[in-house]
Amino acid sequence: MSDLLKRKAQATPRGVGVMCDFFVERAKNAELWTTDGKRYIDFAGGIGVLNTGHLHPKVQAAVSAQLQQFSHTCYQVVPYESYISLAEKINQRAPGAGAKKTAFFTTGAEAVENAIKIARAATGRPAVIAFGGAFHGRTLLGMALTGKVVPYKVGFGPFPSDIYHAPYPNALHGVSVDDALAGVEKLFKYDVDPSRVAAIIFEPVQGEGGFYPAPTDFVQRLRALCDQHGILLIADEVQAGFARTGKLFAMSHYAAAADLTTLAKSLAGGFPLSAVVGRAELMDAPAPGGLGGTYAGNPLALAAAEAVLEVIEEEDLLTRSAQLGALLQEKLRGLKHSVPQIADVRGLGSMVAVEFMKPGTHEPDVDFTKKVQAEALARGLILLTCGTYANVVRFLFPLTVEDAVFDEALDILEQALKA
Incomplete structure (x- = not known):
């Protein structure tokens, strides 16, 4: 392993930050094994990519079968039925009334950028x-949309213009729904005429920002504000989608629909695939040739995504997500008396987070958060942190995790918190 670490340092740039100092050799469902034979429980899921686990048999079989047929033609050159079939399934399942259409891409950032392109083409704004x-991606436009400087924006500007930021509602940090919407109204007063705004993009549950679910009132009022000014509402569900929140789409928790929705991560169970789904007339706004990409809608990834949808429905992962998330939140809340750094436990379904602050204060406890993550890793549990202040641990375990493995992970988590 030391030789691999040396080769890594010599061959790859430091800008690609790597959390673990070991290397994976094989993985199955919620477990992985390293090149030196150590076992870990994976509660990171490739950053929310593996809602159906590592190498689910149905996903594996679907990709293997497709690989016997063809691996690539570029859909824009020689099309194939699987692109249409998956689009039909997503159109049928996406929240909101009316006809929908779906376009496929490769990464979450690509989906976000294309959603903005579609919004600008449809509105002329x-x-x-x-x-x-x-967090909306690492491309230049993605970084411009992202509302966090370190580490995503440092040294990479200038960024695209005509991008504006308002405060996101966060009761724990003193930002009410009224404050957030007043922030949008202030933008209209100080920075941009609403008649020039093509879209407002938001995450129904902020991912990198700290796993903060959007309050229902906020989403409904944001929808009304968009309708008032002819602005499109884009829901970024790259991390929150495909059963993570206990619904196939996170927006299904709200009595309001987005005009456009971005998808990626767990859409294809570990294979690179993203999508934009939206109202048909909006999706048709760009001219032919305006959307696409060489690898967009890769046949292997489409086959994986078809299998993912089957797994979610056949194994009832929506119910499973709600059950596991409730168990995890119950566990964390039960530890608050012995771990005073726990300031908040929150989440929708299995999109759960715990936030740490210094006891008796409202000061984010970054050091404690790092120690919890390190202690868990030393005991064989992989966790991720997030949040504007890096004081949040988020949980992105496979929804297919076996009960015994889940219970083992919760025991390790308790040990790490108390250590």
Whole structure:
């Protein structure tokens, strides 16, 4: 392993930050084994990519079968039925009334950028509003939309223009729904005429920002504000989608629909695939040739995504997500008396987070958060942190995790918190 670490340092740039100092050799469902034979329980899930686990048999079989047929033609050159079939399934399942269409891409950032392109083409307007704490990707436009400077924006500017940020509602940190919407109204007063705004993009549950679910009132009022000014509402469900929150789409928790929705991560169970789904007339706004990409809608990834949908429905992962999330939140809340750094436990379904602050204060406890993550890793549990202040541990375990493995992970988590 030391030789691999040396080769890594010599061959790859330091800008690609790597959390673990070991290397995976094989993985199955919620477990992985390293090149030196150590076993870990994976509660990171490739950053929310593996809602159906590592190498689910149905996903594996679907990709293997497709690999016997063809691996690539570029859909825009020689099309194939699987692209259409998966689009039909997503169109049928996406929240909101009316006809929908879906376009496929490769990464979450690509989906976000294309959603902005579609919104601008449909409205003829240039400006976009996003929110503080948001994460929308690492491309230049993605970084411009992202509401966090370190580490995503440092040294990479200048960024695209006509991007504006409003505060995201966060009661724990003193930002009410009224405050957030007043922030949007202030943008209209100080920075951009609402008649120039093509879209407002938001995460129904902020991911990198700290796993903060959007309050229902906020989403409904944001929808009304968009309707008032002819602005499109984009829901970024790259991390929150495909059963993570206990619904196939996170927006299904709200009595309001987005005009466009971005998907990626667990859409294809570990294979690179993303999508934009939206109202048919909006999706048709770009001219032919305006959307696409060489690898967009890769046949292997489409086959994996078809299998993922089958697994979610056949194994009732929506119910499973709600059950596991409830167990995890119950466990964390039960530890608050012995772990005073626990300031908040929150989440929708299995999109759960715990936030740490210094006892008796409202000061984020970054050091404690790092120690919890390190202690868990030393005991064989992989956890991720997030949040504007890096004081949140988030949980992205496979929803297919076996009960015994889940219970083992919760025991390790308790040990790490108390250590």
